[in-house]
Amino acid sequence: PPGAAPLCVACAVGPRILESLEMGTVMTIFHQKKSQRPERKTFQIRQDTRQIVWGRSPDKMEGEVDIREIRELRLGKGSRDFERYPEEARKLDSAHCFIVLYGLEFRLRTLSLAAYSEEEVNMWIAGLNWLMVDTQRAPAPQQIERWLRKQFEVMDRNHEGCITLKDVKALLPQINYRVPNMRFLKDKLQAKNELLYSNFAQLYRTLMFDAQRSVSLTLIQINVDRPELCQISLYDFQKFLQMDQRESWASDLSRVREFLMTYMREGPQPEPMLQLDEFLTFLFSKENTVADPRLSPVAPDDMKRPLSQYWISSSHNTYLTGDQFSSESSLEAYARCLRMGCRCIELDCWDGPDDLPIIYHGHTLTSKIKFLDVLHTIKEHAFVTSEYPVILSIEDHCSVVQQRNMATHFKKVFGELLLTKPVDNNADELPSPYQLRRKILIKHKKLVEGTLYEEVTSASYSENDISNSLRNGILYLEDPIDHTWTPHYFVLTSNKIYYSEETSRYQTADEEEEDMLKEECNNNEQHCAERWFHGKLGGGRDGRQVAEKLLQEYCEGGGKDGTFLVRESETFVGDYTLSFWRSGRVQHCRIHSRQESGSTRFYLTDxxxxxxxxxxxxHYREVPLRCNEFEMRLENPVPQPNAHESREWYHSNLSRVQAEHMLMRVPRDGAFLVxxxxxxxxxxxSFRAEGKIKHCRIQQDGRLFMLGGSAEFESLVDLVCYYEKHPLYRKMKLRYPINEDTLDRMGTVELDYGALYEARTPHFYVEANKMPTARCTVKALYDYRAQREDELCFPKQALILNVDKQEGGWWRGDYGGKKQLWFPANYVEEVSSSPTREMDENSPLGNxxxxxxxxxxxxxxxxxDGKNSRPFVFTIHSQHLSSHPVQSLDVAAESLEDLNCWVSKIREAAQNADARVSEEKQMERRKKIAVELSDLVVYCRPVPFNEDKIGTERACYRDMSSxxxxxxEKFATRTRGKRFLQYNRRQLSRVYPRGQRLDSSNYDPLPMWLCGSQLVALNFQTPDKPMQLNQALFLLGxxxxxxxxxxxxxxxTFDPFDKDTLHVEPITLQLQVLGARHLPKNGRSIVCPFVEVEICGADYDGFKCKTDVVADNGLNPVWVQRQFVFDIHNPTFSFLRFTVFEEDMFSDPNFLAQATYPVRLLRTGYRSVPLKNSYSEELELASLLVHIEIYNAKVEDDENMYTSIERLRDRTSELSTRVSLLERSGSADLSYQQSVEELRATQDQLSELVEARNHR
Incomplete structure (x- = not known):
C-alpha cells in the first residue's frame, strides 16, 4: 500500500516491531459514529488471534479488527472519520495519522487513528503489512488455532484462563452445531466442568473428527478398532498425493517432506506424519484447494495480443456504493474497484461549481463528488494491483467550458500516465496490454479531424432513462393500516408519474445514528422492552423468592457471575432491585431513584x-460494580418467562381457524399474531406474507422457545422483537400486531379467502385453495428427472404451461401431457408475457x-393543513391510476419547497403533455465536444454500431461501440452471435446494465463474453451471481x-451458439460432494445446508444438480455420496459453481456461501473448495470437500455411449419444443399424442443411459 514500509524491511524488523505492537501504544481513534468524540485508547496486536484490539486500558478491550479482513493501509487523514471532527483533525500532523480499511463487503469500514509520532505510524504500518501477508499465508492448522483462540477469549471475558461447560454449550449453536443436551458434552469431556484452552481445542478436534471420520476412513483403508489413534506416515501421504491427487511433484519424497513440515509448522524431523484427524483437516484446507494455483498468474507473453483479444474487467457507475437513485457516490468506490483489478471505470460528469465537473448519477438523489478528487484517487490506486492499462469511460453531460477544464486536469493530474498519442502510427490493430502498461486511456466521443468543435449526435432520447425525467425523488405514501407514512421513489416523465414499492431512503452513517438517537429519546420507558426487566415479580409479593428461583434455574449447571435481572422494588415505591448471581448464590442490590429538576434519576451510589x-x-454491563467484597460486571440477562402474556399480539385462547379469520380481515403483509x-x-x-396466511410452530423446550427446529429464543417477546427487525419469511418482517382492538381500527369487513392456499410442505396451512390463481409459463434452464410420481420430468428448454407458483421452492405446471405436477422452481425461468411485466421493463423504475x-x-x-401528522401533503387525482383501488393518491413531501416544486412540475407536465410527447419523438440530443478533450481520445472512440461495416475496410480498429x-442481448443470439463475435475480433465493445436496474442488479454476462465483448461492465457494489462469475473469470488473469x-x-468457423463448430475436445466431469466445514450462520437458526453444483457457460453446457439437505449442522455436515456427471462441450469457456444454501423452516432456499471457478483451473482428486460470501470474499475456515474426476468424454470405451447420449439429448430438445408449441396452440390431435409418446420414450432412454454411465 502507498506509504507502507517495504515488505522486506517489515520482515527484517518483524520480531522487534511485533513485540512493541503486542505491548501496545496509545493512539487517538476517530470513530465512525458522529456521536462519539475522538478519544485516546490503548491499541495492541494480539498475535495468537491475529487481531488489532483496543480499549481504555490493556486489560479492558472495547473493539477489535481481524487482520485477515484488512484490505488497505493508508497514510494521512483521508477518511470521513477525520472529517466529522475537523477542529480536532486540523491540529494533527498528517504524517502522524493512518487509516486501516477492512471488511468483507464492497464498502469497507475504516479505523482512523492518530499516533504520537511519525516513527510510531511507520512501526504500525510495517508491522501490519507483515502480519497481513503472514496471516494469509499461514497453514490451515495455524489458522484453526487462531480461530479457536478467538472463540475461547470471547467466552473467557475475565481472562481467567478457563471457561465452563455452559459457555461451550452456548457457543456451539452460534457456530452452527446442535448440542442435544449437556450430557452429550459431559461425555465428550469426561465430565469436566471447567475447561482450559487445551480441553476446548481437544473438544473441537473430537467433534470435527467424529462427525466426518467416515470420509477419511473411505480414503485411507485402515482396519483397526481405534482409527483416531492411527497415523499417516510420510510414505502413505506421498502415495495419496500421487495416486488420488495425481500430483506430479509428489514423486520427489524430499518435496513431500518439506511440504508436510511447512504445513505442520514443525521443526526439522526425519519423518513427519499426520494423525488421522489432521489428515482430514488437510483435506478441507486451502493447501488442498480445487483451483490449481500454478495456472492463475499471467506471464508477460500472454499480454502481447491486441486489446480486442482480451476480456477486460469493467465497472458500471463506478462511483456508486448502492442503488442508482439514492445511494452515496464515493471516492472509496473507485479505490476499491481499482484494487480489485478492475481496468475500465466510469466517470459520470455533470457541470459543477467553479467550472469543474461533479460526478454522480444525474438527476437522482445520489450524492455528488468532485471530478478533481476522483482523478487524484484514480492516480493513487490505478496501478497498485495491476500494471496494465486503465480505461476511463467518460459519460459526459458537461458544457464545452467544463470539458476544456476536464482535459486540462486529465493532463495535469495524470502527467506521463495519460496516453495522448498512438503507440504505433503504422499499426493496423489495437496495441497490447503489455505495450500500454501503466497508461490511462480516455474513452470519449471524438471530433472529426480538422474541426474545432461540432455537434455530435448521441443516443436517441429515451423517456425511460431516469436522467431524462422532469423530476424524481422520495415522496411518502400513507399506510392504510397503521397510518404511518412510508418512503417511495417517484419519477415524473412527460406522460406518467411512476412510483416504486416502499423503499428505504439511503442514509449516511451520521443520519442513521441520528435516527437511533431519536428512538432512544424516551428514556423513562426504554427499560420496559429489555429482556432483563421483569416488572413486578410475584405480583408484587414474594418478588425476592421468585427472582432467586429464576436465577437459580437459569444458572443451573454452571452459571456465570454477573447473570442478572431487574425488578420493581416491593419495599420502596418507584425504586428497583438488581438481583444477580455471584459465587454460586443470588444477591440483591437496591437501585435508588430521586427527583431532580422534574426528572427521575437513578443510582446505586450517590x-x-x-x-x-x-x-x-x-453502564454496569460495561464497567464493573465495585464494593469492598468484590468487583463484577453485569453479564447475561435472565429473560422474563411470561412477558408475552401482556403483549397485544398474544392470544391465549385462539384456534387456527379463528386466527385465519382475523388475518383475512387485514390484507397486508406483516400482519401477525401469536x-x-x-x-x-x-x-x-400466524402471519401474512406475499398475500397468503401462514402458520409456524413454536415449541417451548425448558426455558427456550424453538422456531422451525433450531432458532432458539429466550422468550416469545425476544422472538417477535427479532423478526420485527429481520425477515421471518422471504422479505417479510412482522409489522402489524393483530387483536380485536386493532381489527376494529384497521380491519376490513370483507374476508380475503384468497389468502388460504395449498402447499406441498407441512410447515404451514394446508387446506385447499379454491380461489382462481394467476398462471404463467416458464422455460426449463436444466434437465430435471422426477424423483416422485407427482413430479414433472422435463429437458432443458422445455416450456411448462399453466404454472401455479406455490411456496416452499416447488411449483406446479403442465408439460408433456401431464397436468399440475410438481417441479423445483429454481430449475426454470419465467417467460415474460404479461402486460404488467412489460410495463415494469419499460418504466424508469424497472422491477x-x-x-x-x-x-x-x-x-x-x-x-x-396537511394530513395525519404530515404538514406537506398533496393529492393526485387521475382517470387512470394503476395498482390502486381509488382514483386519487395522497402524497407527502419532506418540505414546503419540495411540495411546491412537485406540484408545479406535475401541473406543467399535464398542460404540455401532448406537445412534449410529439416533440420528443422527433428529438435527438446533440452535443458539442471540446477539441481539447477530443484530442485526448486515442483508441477508445465511441461511434454508433454499424453492422454493415463489420469485416470491411470501413471498420476502424480505433472505433468502438457501447x-x-x-x-x-439481441446480438448475443443464435442468429446474430457469430456476426457480433466477428466485430469483436477487431474492435472493442462495451456492454452496460439497462437504465431500469435502479437496484444496481446485474445482467448475465456469459452470452456477451462468449460473443467476444471485452468490456462487459457490471455493478461491482452488488453481490450477485453475475459479479461472482466476473470474479471467477478474472481469476484466469x-x-x-x-x-x-x-x-x-x-x-x-466458430459459432458461439453452435456446439458443432467447436474444435476442442469435450470433457466429462464427475463430482461428489462429501462434506463441509464452518458454514456461515444465517440468522438465529442452525443451518440445514444443501449444495447446488452448476456448470455455467455456453447455453448448451448449462447444467445443475443438488445434494440432499443435512439437518441442523453447519459446522461439519456430511452428505450421502452421490455422483454428479457433467458433459462439457466447451471447457475453455465453462465455470464450475458451488452454491451452499440453507433450507429454512418454510423449505425455501437461502444463500449461505459460494465458490465459482473456471473449469480449466480445476485439479482432480479429493479437493477442498474454499467458500466465499456473496461479495466473493473468503469466509474464515469455510470449505467443502469434493471428489472430482475429469476425463475426455470420447475415450474409446465410452465414445458410443457419449454419442448416443448426445443424440438423445438433441432429440429430446426438438420434441420438447414441438410439444410445447402444440400445447400452447391448444392442439390435442394425433400428431400431439405421438409427439408426447415419443418424448416420454426418448426421456426414458436418455435417463437409462445416463444412469448406466454414472454407475460405471
Missing part, C-alpha cells in the same frame, strides 16, 4: 447518577415499479484485470 434505569444497567396451541408447551405464529399515474388526465390539489444489455480470450474465438 456519586454516580443516571437519567434512566436503562442507562444505569448499560397463539397458544392445544399441545403442551406449544405455540404458533421496483409499484404503480403509475397518467399525467395528461391528472390534476393536483394541495392540503393546506450497448445497453437489452441491445446486446491473476490480479491483472485482463484475460486472453481462447484461441477458438479467433477461428472464423
Amino acid at each position: 456519586n454516580l447518577v443516571f437519567d434512566s434505569l436503562y442507562h444505569l444497567i448499560c 397463539r397458544k396451541r392445544s399441545e403442551h408447551n406449544s405455540y404458533a405464529i 421496483l415499479l409499484k404503480g403509475f399515474i397518467d399525467v395528461p388526465t391528472c390534476h393536483v390539489a394541495v392540503h393546506k 450497448f445497453p444489455e437489452t441491445k446486446a 491473476g490480479s491483472s484485470g485482463f484475460v486472453p480470450q481462447p484461441d477458438i474465438m479467433r477461428d472464423d
